[in-house]
Amino acid sequence: MVSFKINGVRRSFDGDPNMPILWYVRDELGLAGTKFGCGRALCGACTVHLNGSAVRACVTPIAAANEGEITTIEGLDPAGEHPVQRAWRQHNVPQCGYCQSGQIMQAAALLATTPKPSDTQISNAMQGNICRCGTYQRILAAVKTAASEV
Ligand code: FES
Numbered sequence: 001m002v003s004f005k006i007n008g009v010r011r012s013f014d015g016d017p018n019m020p021i022l023w024y025v026r027d028e029l030g031l032a033g034t035k036f037g038c039g040r041a042l043c044g045a046c047t048v049h050l051n052g053s054a055v056r057a058c059v060t061p062i063a064a065a066n067e068g069e070i071t072t073i074e075g076l077d078p079a080g081e082h083p084v085q086r087a088w089r090q091h092n093v094p095q096c097g098y099c100q101s102g103q104i105m106q107a108a109a110l111l112a113t114t115p116k117p118s119d120t121q122i123s124n125a126m127q128g129n130i131c132r133c134g135t136y137q138r139i140l141a142a143v144k145t146a147a148s149e150v
């Protein structure tokens with residue numbers, strides 16, 4: 001039995017503890033904001049927070065969340081008003097949108113530990129999040145805008 005909080009709600013799971021968190025949030029809870037991209041920790045589309053850090057949910061077993069706390073894009077801010085989300089709207093960052101919840105979760109984790117990141121720190125933190133639409137310039141601008149608000 002694995003016990004944890006997800007988006008502020010305490011839950012337990014008595015299935016396979018090796019099941020990736022991504023499967024749990026999408027298939028067990030129906031939270032579809034976290035996306036499946038590569039399934040191999042190579043694209044960042046599945047990024048969620050585990051105990052405040054950005055992790056790839058496609059390769060992180062649910063057992064890793066035992067007695068911990070998971071946050072998905074749905075729980076980042078119930079009203080969608082996290083500074084990163086506001087900045088994303090201001091800069092019209094998404095194109096197709098598929099990678100964007102992962103991008104936002106990665107950026108939010110960065111700003112939680114590094115509120116005023118340099119361009120290099122932003123690039124280093126975001127480099128594992130792939131955007132096939134090439135929205136990287138708007139992502140950089142939005143992270144800088146969000147950093148000015150946190
Ligand atoms: S789906 Fe998890 S990193 Fe690509």
Ligand code: FES
Nearest residue numbers: 096097131132133
């Ligand atoms: S907005 Fe389309 S993959 Fe990033």
